Amino acid sequence: MSTATETAKAPIAPTDAPASSGHQGAVAGAEVAANATAATVYQVAVYTGDVPGAGTDGDVWVWFDGTRGRSGWRYIDNSNDNFERNSTDYFYMTLPDLGPLVACWIYFKRAGLSADWYLSTVVVNGKTFSRYNWISSNGEYRLTPA
Numbered sequence: 060m061s062t063a064t065e066t067a068k069a070p071i072a073p074t075d076a077p078a079s080s081g082h083q084g085a086v087a088g089a090e091v092a093a094n095a096t097a098a099t100v101y102q103v104a105v106y107t108g109d110v111p112g113a114g115t116d117g118d119v120w121v122w123f124d125g126t127r128g129r130s131g132w133r134y135i136d137n138s139n140d141n142f143e144r145n146s147t148d149y150f151y152m153t154l155p156d157l158g159p160l161v162a163c164w165i166y167f168k169r170a171g172l173s174a175d176w177y178l179s180t181v182v183v184n185g186k187t188f189s190r191y192n193w194i195s196s197n198g199e200y201r202l203t204p205a
Contacts, residue, residue, distance in 0.1 A: 070118050072132045073166045076169035077122055077199055097156040101136060101184055102149060108191070109145035113192075116171025118140070121150075123163045123183055125157025133165060142176060163188035163202045169195075180205075 103121055107113050119142065120132040133139070135150045142148060159185055167176065178190040181202055188202035 068160065070134070072134060073120060074127070075199075076131075077162075077164045077201065092151065098153050099156045099184075101152050101154055102128075102182075103133075103152070104182040105135065105142065105148045105150070106179040106181070107142050107144060107148075108145050108179045110177050112175065113172070113177035114143040115167075115169075115172055115176035116173050117176055118168040118170055119176075120166040120189075121181065121183075122166070123157065123160050123188075124162040125141070125160050128155060129159030130154055130157060134148070144177075154181065159182070160186045165190070165194070165200045165202060166198070167194045167200060168197050 080132055102124075105119070105121075107115075116136070118133050118136070121130070121131045122132050130152075133152055135148070137150065139148065163179065163181055163183060163186075165181065169175075175193055175195045176195050178200075180187055180191070182188070182190045187198075187205035190200065190202050194200055
């Protein structure tokens with residue numbers, strides 16, 4: 060289990076925003092809605108599955124929508140060896156208050172020898188979004204709210 064803050068050494072971020080699913084505020088590009096102003100700390104817990112080869116050396120971004128705004132793509136990485144088999148990685152980010160969360164996406168970019176990833180769930184401030192499946196290709200993946 061690791062605890063850290065998102066790092067500034069992110070690879071080039073995805074450029075396209077996922078299709079909206081619930082936020083009601085105006086959005087300027089991939090930035091947070093203007094009406095979501097109060098600062099909120101978001102804890103993002105990423106659970107990698109317990110199946111052979113589940114871990115990845117790939118790069119991972121997260122995006123979530125709330126009823127009042129969108130997070131934009133946020134690179135999640137720290138000094139630990141993240142996204143290993145049967146592990147939970149924690150990341151913290153301070154954003155405007157997005158309201159109750161309604162949608163979550165992962166953007167995955169393959170890297171290293173162990174590129175495929177078995178993602179179980181992502182929990183953001185207690186709201187669970189699940190995948191329970193392999194991610195093997197570069198791209199955006201929508202997670203299912205629990």
